[in-house]
Amino acid sequence: MNLLKIENIQYSYGKNTPFEKEVLKNISLEVNANDFIGVIGHTGSGKSTLIKICNGLLKPDKGQIFYKGENIWKKGFDLKHLRFKVGVSFQYPEHQLFCETVKKDIAYGLVNKGVPEEEQESKIRQVLKIVGLQESYLEKSPFKLSGGEMRKVALAGTMVLEPEVLILDEPTAGLDPKTTKQVYESLKEYQAKTSSSIIVVSHSMEDISEYATRLIALDDGNILLRGTPAQVFSNTERLNDMSLDVPITTSILSMLAQKNPSVNTNIYRYNDTKAEIIRLLKDVKSIE
Ligand SMILES: Nc1ncnc2c1ncn2[C@@H]1O[C@H](COP(=O)(O)OP(=O)(O)O)[C@@H](O)[C@H]1O
Ligand SMILES: [Mg+2]
CATH class of the missing domain: 3.40.50.300 (P-loop containing nucleotide triphosphate hydrolases)
Known part of the structure; x- marks a missing residue:
């Protein structure tokens, strides 16, 4: 109850x-x-x-x-x-x-x-x-x-x-x-x-x-x-209409996603963001 x-x-x-x-x-x-x-x-x-x-x-x-x-x-x-x-x-x-x-x-x-x-x-x-x-x-x-x-x-x-x-x-x-x-x-x-x-x-x-x-x-x-x-912060535009921002972690990932569509933007916690960025860096290294 x-x-x-x-x-x-x-x-x-x-x-x-x-x-x-x-x-x-x-x-x-x-x-x-x-x-x-x-x-x-x-x-x-x-x-x-x-x-x-x-x-x-x-x-x-x-x-x-x-x-x-x-x-x-x-x-x-x-x-x-x-x-x-x-x-x-x-x-x-x-x-x-x-x-x-x-x-x-x-x-x-x-x-x-x-x-x-x-x-x-x-x-x-x-x-x-x-x-x-x-x-x-x-x-x-x-x-x-x-x-x-x-x-x-x-x-x-x-x-x-x-x-x-x-x-x-x-x-x-x-x-x-x-x-x-x-x-x-x-x-x-x-x-x-x-x-x-x-x-x-x-x-x-x-x-x-x-x-x-x-x-x-x-x-x-x-x-x-x-x-x-994750659900609420996926509504960037609606949040902006309400004069609210998404967390900085989410906006960093969104920026990276403009260059690399494989970036998971449905992440907002600090440690998860860090892990996603490390994953991306490893991907880049493996291509080099
Ligand atoms: N005691 C009060 N008397 C009259 N208006 C109030 C009073 N407290 C808050 N308000 C008004 O009610 C609205 C909502 O206020 P409030 O609940 O304090 O919002 P928030 O906490 O989101 O800033 C505001 O426009 C505020 O000016
Ligand atoms: Mg208040």
Whole structure:
């Protein structure tokens, strides 16, 4: 059974005011255990609004949302419980750190959730390991950490609640490539340990294509493309119409394919691209 099912969602801001604006037009999406869904779309396409719809922070004007088959807007549904199960990390989550130690910040949600104190410690240590921070960080002030470390602490604070659906809005915005990789690897590790589903909004086609198993591309409140990264990135023209690019790996292969039709352009991951280029070089050598 799917964890989350979104059916024909419509949402407008500023309802019944002169500023009314429909930002989600007709969105349907199913999220299953172990999915790693990448959400792409230019600024203003509705990505962050969709996330808020997913965990019940915004109520759609039309359409329905089911969590494990239950309509989350039916009377009596426990929305607080849902927000522990569908955990969201918003853009720049480090802005929400406020406790005097890393440990207290990560524990904040656990306390809210009513997790007994004796269980908190081991959960905190586990997530700290997943995000790649040493235990010595627990007593440090979050405000004395680097930007990347702060981001990891914030991420740990969301993961520690063990959401079954973990949603992240631009989790690596502003991070250097090394920290970006560490953050994505920690998401993969979290998923491997919990069989959760992960939804990531990203501007980087390279990052998203490296990690996502499915992609949705939003444009002006509609999902215009969906499928595996290979399927979505085979639509170069449509992506360009949406002001989106294919990953640099795919465009390099497309350029090579203009000279050599045997080049496989249906590749987007870094290592696969590397292997294809090595294959081509070997072919060239064997001709010489
Ligand atoms: N709180 C709000 N009130 C009014 N309009 C909003 C609000 N939040 C977002 N919008 C508008 O809704 C549209 C979609 O925004 P958003 O979901 O943030 O898109 P994205 O995350 O893809 O950039 C944009 O035009 C944005 O200006
Ligand atoms: Mg956004």
